[in-house]
Amino acid sequence: MKVTSPTGEAAIGKPMGNYITLEVPRLKENDQELYEETCKALAKELTRILNLRDDSTILVIGLGNWNVTPDALGPKAVSGLMVTRHLLEYVPEQVDKGVRPVCAVSPGVLGITGIETGEIVRGIVDRVRPDIVIAIDALASRKMERVNTTIQIADTGIAPGSGVGNKRMELSRETLGVPVIAIGVPTVVDAATMANDTIDLVIDNLIKEAKDDAHFYNLLKNIDKNEKYQLIQEVLQPYVGNLVVTPKEIDDVVDRIAKVIANGLNIALHQGITLNDVNRYVQ
Amino acid sequence: MKVTSPTGEAAIGKPMGNYITLEVPRLKENDQELYEETCKALAKELTRILNLRDDSTILVIGLGNWNVTPDALGPKAVSGLMVTRHLLEYVPEQVDKGVRPVCAVSPGVLGITGIETGEIVRGIVDRVRPDIVIAIDALASRKMERVNTTIQIADTGIAPGSGVGNKRMELSRETLGVPVIAIGVPTVVDAATMANDTIDLVIDNLIKEAKDDAHFYNLLKNIDKNEKYQLIQEVLQPYVGNLVVTPKEIDDVVDRIAKVIANGLNIALHQGITLNDVNRYVQ
Amino acid sequence: MKVTSPTGEAAIGKPMGNYITLEVPRLKENDQELYEETCKALAKELTRILNLRDDSTILVIGLGNWNVTPDALGPKAVSGLMVTRHLLEYVPEQVDKGVRPVCAVSPGVLGITGIETGEIVRGIVDRVRPDIVIAIDALASRKMERVNTTIQIADTGIAPGSGVGNKRMELSRETLGVPVIAIGVPTVVDAATMANDTIDLVIDNLIKEAKDDAHFYNLLKNIDKNEKYQLIQEVLQPYVGNLVVTPKEIDDVVDRIAKVIANGLNIALHQGITLNDVNRYVQ
């Protein structure tokens, strides 16, 4: 498990802030040991970037559409969280020391509610007044090898339309008035990206094996990257509509990654809570 | 199908307002004709009590816990609604004439979100600024014969703690600033109520059949109603905890009633929309 | 946790055989430690009664209707089993030593398949030729205090119509030709039973508090047990239909008990497999 970290704004065309990527090539596999390790590694990174006070109130938002399997990651992760804000308010004596007030909502998507997700979140933030918001979302990747193998954390909020669904809101310190930490996992790759990557792989392979004819393939290879991607999108348009590429067993994979994120958060958000303690709190 | 209507505040100890009860003894049965009739009858009553303008914006709230079958009525009804507010905003040319802006949210329950449901709803109302709020909820009945046979409509809002779950909020014109119409269906009866009703039925039966000994039974019968209910609750305490009485096929029954409410609303909220049109809008 | 054991045929009106009842009063609660203990205790009892050879092939049958929450226990338990028969056949080198060939089916109920469940099971037994069949089923209890607190094991097969659903088959050594171990958990109590028990509790309480009037109550108390139960069923008939009494959180409770049974079986059916190993096998 390699953890690569902070990179600047200019270099990669993203807003300034901290970006952490956990690379877990076997994240989608069913392995108890790896699962526990990943939870702990995620918790460690989250603890650092969240930088919570002892009494910070945390609002977790599970973005995405629970009716669309690869987009259901956020709502599923939220359903595995230790939600404690109401316990600390109504029965504080039953709550372990170190447990922070956590609340959590899955607001749905525009097509389900008829309301911009950002509006719903802002309405809730205005009433709850949390110290920090954490937004969990499934992403559509532009790189085949990232699908279901990386967990991306950023303190820059979450940009509109970046997910699998059509989400136009931005959740950020600017719109919500409190820091927003985004946790994203690419669960699909769009069909055009996948075709594009495959063509490059095929050409590389052809060039390697070809001798004299290599320059033919180089022609294809050297087509401008964006131009080629656009061409692929064009020719695919009539066939693919909204096609996405996912592992066949996507239902299981999403369940498993949602559990990793939920428990990574459970450990990071509460002090002195371990994986073994979680079951007492989670319904 | 009998529709009983307006009764005053003093008489029945409820806040002043309009109360409508649709009695549909066979509501829980799977009968296509009855289903369509009930949708239409419900739509008719709703149209009257809602009293909408052509351009009224409606926010529907599905109260209750989607993880608890008999309490999932509200969220299930919401998932069958024609949600149109975003279509009217972004693609008005694709929307039929007469369709009003409807949005809908299932806010969950305190134990799931850590936030008072009333707070979430108020946050959303503040952002969306609907003209009217409709709240759908599963109820715990105090009368055995009402379970899954009645749909109760009121324009007085919805009182705290009246549902199956532990909901402490009040959704009303006072708290939300707009009219609140409540649609409730009793889906369970609590165990003590059921035992109590049974005892009364048994005693009535014994009295009828007894001659000389009738006065013995009358003794039992004449125990103060509240005292008896309390006694029953006491003796049941160690055994029952949170026992509820439901039809065995409660999963199906809740699905069916949720569909009736959704389509009753779909017809009432939009002008010129019939049962046949609904499928084009509902995902 | 008390384990009561073998009782004879004559005494209790059940067929001759071994009966084991695990009493776990807090079985329905969410407690990780108790959960692990119960899995192990169940495994211990199952190991004894199953009496497997090293190479025994085991067929597990999850009885009940997966669409009816309190009846879904069997299918849910089956979905948590380590199914290994195909692995031992096709990739034996990938299977740990001590793992026995286990296969598992949830055959549905008559109303879903149109086929007697016993016929389906017999057809599968004829093809698979297991050494032993284990049938898991949700039961309707006649005792309020047994609901979701006991796991009943018997080596006499499973009698028709004893479950929540309408199951007319008998699965036993006589019908299937191999030993049949039944694992049953009462998940509901029927409404008449519950009313009956409550009346007895109320009367006991009245007698205790009454002095002179005690003989009145004794009259009621002394009504023949069966007569009283029948009377209650009669008066309830028009109201209750198929009413059952369950904990409000029955969805969670069934999930939890299904997991206990699945893992009790996983430990008992395979040698050297512990709770920690299970996740590698279960999908």
Next chain:
Amino acid sequence: MKVTSPTGEAAIGKPMGNYITLEVPRLKENDQELYEETCKALAKELTRILNLRDDSTILVIGLGNWNVTPDALGPKAVSGLMVTRHLLEYVPEQVDKGVRPVCAVSPGVLGITGIETGEIVRGIVDRVRPDIVIAIDALASRKMERVNTTIQIADTGIAPGSGVGNKRMELSRETLGVPVIAIGVPTVVDAATMANDTIDLVIDNLIKEAKDDAHFYNLLKNIDKNEKYQLIQEVLQPYVGNLVVTPKEIDDVVDRIAKVIANGLNIALHQGITLNDVNRYVQ
């Protein structure tokens, strides 16, 4: 809607028999009118190929894995069937004239049950002795444009391993002793196929636009079809594992197509039953 029909064995490398393909380009869309038309068209084709007697007993098999969304088509279709065999046996007086004895089972997949699906089906067929078996299955397409747009019917049984899951059985007159009608719908296309198709589309496009350089592209185009497909599979291997290409909204699409198949069958299997009657029978 175009219905292309019978083609011979030699021509297309499939076993001799009747093949019918319903092409419904908008099958995956949510359109009530199209849905009803498709049900009826499917029923018409099925009626012809099934060629039932008045008293034929029909066993429907829903193949595939209910836990894998694009593979759940068979089990979902089965859950929408009018199952009547038990009604005709136990309460024939309650059944409409023209209704035939239909029973239905979803046997799961090898990874779930540990038993070859073909063995389970054969065991059930041996007990039920139906006159005909209908097997419904999700398919992995080799043609992008067929995904979720075609319903394929054949009277040749269903070949092993042709579905999304790993199913090694063959269900046919040879193995089961009764005619087997297969209904298949391609719900995914494998990633290599999709990449391959895209490359061809891209090259075609490049050739069209290129003038002098066309011969370079023709080189690529003229690589042997199978060789190219194999090359693509090779270069994709490390990245894709089990990647499939599906519409983003696959959950909805599978639900919708399953309903079309269920109701096409409901109309075809029973005489005098219309779409409106179905609800009275389906739970």
